[in-house]
Amino acid sequence: MDKKLIFHGRVWYFGEDVIDTDQILPGYAMTCEREQLKDYALAGSKIPDFAKKVQPGDIIVAGKNFGAGSSREQAPVALQSSGVGAVVAVSFARIFRRNAINIGLPVLYADLIGLVKSGDEITVDFNTGEITLPDGRTVAGQQPGESVRSILAAGGLIPKVRQQLQRKGGEAK
Amino acid sequence: MNEIERYLAKAANKDTVRVGEDITIRVDTVAAHDVTAPMAIHQFADIETDKVFDPNKVMLVLDHVFPAPTVQARKNHCQMAAFAKQYGVRYFGKGEGVIHQLLAEKGNLARGSVLVAADSHTCTAGAYGVLAFGVGSTEAAAAMATGTLDIEVPPVQLIQLDGVLQPGVYAKDIVLYLVGKFGTDGFTDQGIIFAGSWVKNATLAEKMTISNMTIEMGAMLSYFSELDDVGPVALTHRFDVSTFVPVAACPHSPGNVKPLSEVAGTPITQVVVGSCTNGRLSDMRDVAAVFAKARVHPEVTCVVVPASAEVADAMDKEGLTKIIRDAGATVTNPGCGPCYGGHMGLVSSTDTVASTTNRNFSGRMGATDAKVYLVSPRAAAEAAVAGTLVVPGTIMPLEGE
Ligand code: SF4
Numbered sequence: 001m002d003k004k005l006i007f008h009g010r011v012w013y014f015g016e017d018v019i020d021t022d023q024i025l026p027g028y029a030m031t032c033e034r035e036q037l038k039d040y041a042l043a044g045s046k047i048p049d050f051a052k053k054v055q056p057g058d059i060i061v062a063g064k065n066f067g068a069g070s071s072r073e074q075a076p077v078a079l080q081s082s083g084v085g086a087v088v089a090v091s092f093a094r095i096f097r098r099n100a101i102n103i104g105l106p107v108l109y110a111d112l113i114g115l116v117k118s119g120d121e122i123t124v125d126f127n128t129g130e131i132t133l134p135d136g137r138t139v140a141g142q143q144p145g146e147s148v149r150s151i152l153a154a155g156g157l158i159p160k161v162r163q164q165l166q167r168k169g170g171e172a173k
Numbered sequence: 174m175n176e177i178e179r180y181l182a183k184a185a186n187k188d189t190v191r192v193g194e195d196i197t198i199r200v201d202t203v204a205a206h207d208v209t210a211p212m213a214i215h216q217f218a219d220i221e222t223d224k225v226f227d228p229n230k231v232m233l234v235l236d237h238v239f240p241a242p243t244v245q246a247r248k249n250h251c252q253m254a255a256f257a258k259q260y261g262v263r264y265f266g267k268g269e270g271v272i273h274q275l276l277a278e279k280g281n282l283a284r285g286s287v288l289v290a291a292d293s294h295t296c297t298a299g300a301y302g303v304l305a306f307g308v309g310s311t312e313a314a315a316a317m318a319t320g321t322l323d324i325e326v327p328p329v330q331l332i333q334l335d336g337v338l339q340p341g342v343y344a345k346d347i348v349l350y351l352v353g354k355f356g357t358d359g360f361t362d363q364g365i366i367f368a369g370s371w372v373k374n375a376t377l378a379e380k381m382t383i384s385n386m387t388i389e390m391g392a393m394l395s396y397f398s399e400l401d402d403v404g405p406v407a408l409t410h411r412f413d414v415s416t417f418v419p420v421a422a423c424p425h426s427p428g429n430v431k432p433l434s435e436v437a438g439t440p441i442t443q444v445v446v447g448s449c450t451n452g453r454l455s456d457m458r459d460v461a462a463v464f465a466k467a468r469v470h471p472e473v474t475c476v477v478v479p480a481s482a483e484v485a486d487a488m489d490k491e492g493l494t495k496i497i498r499d500a501g502a503t504v505t506n507p508g509c510g511p512c513y514g515g516h517m518g519l520v521s522s523t524d525t526v527a528s529t530t531n532r533n534f535s536g537r538m539g540a541t542d543a544k545v546y547l548v549s550p551r552a553a554a555e556a557a558v559a560g561t562l563v564v565p566g567t568i569m570p571l572e573g574e
Pocket residue numbers: 237271272273292294447448449450508509512513530531
C-alpha cells in the first residue's frame with residue numbers, strides 16, 4: 001500500500017454534464033504562460049469562478065467522458081496547478097486521462113453521481129480504487145493498472161522516464 | 174490476432190498481444206505543433222537528456238497560429254525554431270500546412286508504422302494504415318526522448334462500409350453519421366478497423382476525412398484496412414452507404430447529427446472551408462465547382478483555408494484559387510485557420526457558421542454563443558451562396574444526376 005496514493009479532500013460536484021476540454025481550459029487561455037493557466041481552470045464551465053474558490057487537495061466529481069475533445073495538456077495542468085488533488089468521473093476521454101496521469105494528476109473511474117454533493121469530504125484510494133464517503137460507506141471504483149500506479153508513484157511520466165534513461169546510461173557506462 | 178494487434182505485436186517485438194495487456198512499442202515518428210510543442214519542449218528539458226531518439230524522426234510544425242497573431246505565439250514559434258536547431262529535428266516553420274496533412278505528404282509513413290503526435294486528430298493517419306496515437310505534450314516529450322510509447326492493447330471493433338454513395342453525399346456525411354450514431358464516447362479507449370467495398374474504392378482524401386473524426390467518437394486508434402479478412406474483432410458494424418443522406422452536426426456537439434434537409438433554411442453568416450478534415454484538393458474542387466457559377470451571398474463571410482502549401486499550389490495550377498476569390502471568398506495561407514478559434518476568422522455570438530472542420534463545441538471558433546454546423550465542402554459552398562443551410566444540389570445540379 002502506497003500512502004502517497006491516498007487522497008482526502010473536499011468535493012466539487014459537476015453532476016452528469018460532459019465536461020469537455022474547452023470548459024476545463026478555454027482556447028483563448030491556451031497560449032498564456034504556464035504559471036497563469038491556474039487562473040483559468042474550469043473557466044468555461046458552469047462554475048466559471050472555480051479557480052478563485054478551489055482549495056489545495058479538492059476533488060472534482062463528474063459524469064461521463066470528462067475531458068472530451070482536444071489533446072491540450074494545458075487542461076489538466078490548469079486543474080493541477082489550481083490545487084485540484086484528484087478527479088473522479090464515470091468515464092474519461094482517453095487523451096485527457098493519459099495527460100492527467102502523465103503530469104501526476106490522479107484520475108479515477110467511479111460513479112459517484114447522486115452520492116455526493118459539493119463540499120462533502122471524501123477519501124480516494126488509488127491503490128485499490130476505493131472511495132470512502134462522508135458517512136463511512138465505500139464505493140468501488142476501477143483499480144488503476146500497474147503502469148498507471150507506477151507513473152503516479154514516480155510523480156509523473158517525466159520523472160519516470162528520467163529515472164529510466166539514467167539507469168540505462170548507468171548500465172552503458 | 175486482428176490487423177491492429179498484428180502491427181502492435183510487431184512494434185512491441187512480441188509474437189502476440191492480448192487485449193488489456195500493457196506493452197511498450199517502438200515509435201517511427203514523433204510530431205508536435207505550435208500549441209502543443211512549447212509544453213513538450215518544457216517537459217523534454219526536465220528529462221535531462223542531451224538528445225532526441227532520432228532527429229530525422231521528430232517533426233515540429235507551425236500550423237495552428239502561423240503567422241503569429243500574438244506576441245506570445247511568436248515567442249512559442251521562436252522557442253520551437255531554437256529547439257529544432259539545437260536537436261537537429263525536422264522543422265516546418267514556413268507555413269507549409271496542417272500537421273496531419275504534412276505527415277501524409279512528407280512523413281514517409283508506411284502501413285503498420287507507429288506515429289505519436291501531440292494533437293488529438295493524429296488518428297487521420299489511420300487512413301493510410303499507420304498506427305497513429307494522439308497524445309499530449311508530456312507523452313510526446315517522453316517519446317522524443319525514448320523512441321517508445323507505453324500503451325494498453327485496446328479492444329478493436331470493425332466498421333464495414335459497403336455500397337456506393339449517392340450524388341451529394343460525401344465521406345464527411347459518412348463520418349458525421351457514425352459520430353451521431355455511436356456518440357462522442359462510443360469508442361473511448363478502443364480501436365476501429367474500417368473495411369468493406371466502399372473503403373476499397375475510396376480515395377485517400379476520403380479515408381482521411383473519416384479517420385480524422387474518429388477521435389470525435391473517442392477512439393484510441395483508427396485503421397483503414399486493405400484486406401478482405403481483418404481477423405477476429407470484438408464487434409462488427411455493417412453499413413450500406415448507398416442509403417446515407419447529406420447531414421450536419423448541429424450546435425454544440427459533433428454528435429448532434431441531423432439530416433441536412435431538417436435544418437435547411439437556417440440562416441448562415443460565415444462559412445469556413447478547410448482543416449485537416451476537409452482542406453484537401455478534392456474538397457477545393459467541390460467548392461470551386463459551386464463558385465465557378467455562383468457568388469458568395471452578400472451577407473456571408475467565406476474563408477477558404479488550404480490544408481497545405483502543396484494543396485494551395487495545386488489550387489493555383491488548376492485555377493481554383495482565382496475561381497474561389499472571384500466568387501467573393503477569402504483564400505488564406507495554408508494552416509489551421511479559424512478551425513479552433515486561433516485567428517483568421519473568429520466569430521461573434523450572433524454568428525451562425527457552416528464549417529467543414531471537425532468540432533463545433535461551444536466557443537470552439539470564437540464566442541461561446543456562436544453556432545457552428547459541421548458539413549461537407551459541397552454543402553458549405555452551397556450555404557455560402559444561399560446564405561442558409563441547403564441540401565447539396567439546391568443551388569446547382571450535382572454531377573452524376
Ligand atoms: S485544422 Fe483544426 S482540427 Fe486540424 S489540427 Fe488544425 S486546429 Fe486541429
